[in-house]
Amino acid sequence: MQAQLTVVDLETTGLDPKKDKIVEIGAIRIAGGEITGTYETFVNPGRRLTEQVKELTGIRDEDLEAAPPIEEVMGDFLRFAGESCLMGHRVLFDYSFLKRAAVNLGYSFEREGIDTLKIARACLTDLPSKSLPALCEHFGIDYRPHRALEDARAAYALYQKLRERFFEGNEACFQPNKLLYQVKKESPVTKKQLESIDRILAFHGLTQSYQDKTSENYLDFTKMTRNEASRFIDTIILHHGRCL
Secondary structure (H helix, E strand, O other): OOOOOEEEEEEEEEOOOOOOOOEEEEEEEEEOOEEEEEEEEOOOOOOOHHHHHHHHHHHHHHHHHOOOOOOHHHHHHHHHHHEEEEEOOOOHHHHHHHHHHHOOOOOOOOOEEEEEEHHHHHHHOOOOOHHHHHHHHHHHHOOOOOOOHHHHHHHHHHHHHHHHHHOOOOHHOOEEEEEEOOOOOOOOOHHHHHHEEEEEEEEHOOOHHHHOOOOOEEOOHHHHHHHHHHHHHHHHHHOOOOOO
């Protein structure tokens, strides 16, 4: 077992790290096989949650209104994790969101990782589902699914069960591997883009729909990258037309 691990799980607005945002980070730090620290925070994504995300996680928009943005969270998380190996269930998913956020904020974030999903796929070939809830049920691990810290705790409990039962003869499955996710730093939204967004929303009568925090379409445009703003402008033009 690695000398130090950070077991991490995220809740997000969706599945695409290029378009979606982190809304919760949960992590536990492991040293010498023992839990030595926990980290948990909501993250304000600058947008409303979909009904699907709210139903899945139990997180509500009001939970996130006073939460810090990722700009205030990322440094704290990186200090908590240090240079340790990451662990998670489908850890590359969490890593991709974290790395994109880190790189855009000017941090370097290269890590090795241990994926309990990959271990389960290699060692439990006959089990129909390898989801974290299914595996926890299989091993009798009790937890509340789809909240970040609880999922991180469950992933580590699952790792311990898998290691106890399958490590001998499957040592390679339990070794960390370099996590590979390529991302380039994106520039923040420009003043010209913000002016263009304001103009096109006003022209089509959409300003309140996107600027009212109670609206399901609410977006904080100041938190966008230049690429995100460009895609948003293209989407509005596609569906509503250009300004005359």
